[in-house]
């Protein structure tokens with residue numbers, strides 16, 4: 001097999017690095033209502049709460065290590081002859097720590113964004129509502145993450161890759177959040193092979209031709225070995 005690969009990852013790939021997933025029992029959203037911490041309205045109501053939530057996640061991500069699944073994808077990206085496009089919904093930075101290049105469609109905890117002028121800069125470990133933007137000076141800084149109701153980043157670029165790929169794989173994502181959940185349909189429309197890797201069935205399992213079931217840290221290295229030896 002050859003050609004461009006597009007790999008979508010979700011919270012499940014980082015679960016074994018000790019970072020909680022969103023919709024699993026005990027997941028992040030069962031402890032923090034997402035309307036409060038992951039919407040522009042929630043941020044407008046209580047920016048201190050939202051910064052506190054992302055500061056905690058930033059601190060947790062800073063001490064987390066990539067697991068064998070992140071390592072295997074970085075290896076695949078190095079060894080595959082054609083482009084391997086990794087699109088992640090995760091904001092944790094573990095793909096980069098493993099040495100991979102990724103598209104952060106939901107932004108990153110490592111970034112700060114000015115809601116007033118659109119400037120971006122590296123986030124400090126702790127952000128607060130009174131922080132001012134280094135470019136325009138307004139106290140309108142926010143984490144550079146995409147909230148519910150906002151447009152994910154790099155959509156044109158991602159859709160272009162999906163049009164060209166020969167294989168699309170989704171790893172550790174529940175298929176509940178659009179537009180990412182629709183990528184498999186895009187890939188199928190363009191004749192790509194499709195593989196889902198997850199611990200369990202998801203809302204979009206039916207759309208995939210191939211399924212590999214089990215923890216990402218064991219299944220992804222096996223899948224990568226089958227592709228590149």
Ligand code: NAD
Nearest residue numbers: 010011012015021022023038089146172173174199215216
């Ligand atoms: P999710 O929690 O909805 O799903 C996780 C999936 O991973 C599940 O299907 C589960 O079966 C699977 N899984 C769990 N452990 C696994 C393991 N060890 N190996 C393999 N699979 C495993 O997470 P999601 O699909 O990434 O959620 C969609 C996205 O919604 C999130 O990534 C997040 O970016 C986004 N979101 C973002 C915000 C924000 O902070 N801006 C808020 C809410 C949701």
Ligand code: ZN
Nearest residue numbers: 114117133136
């Ligand atoms: Zn600004």
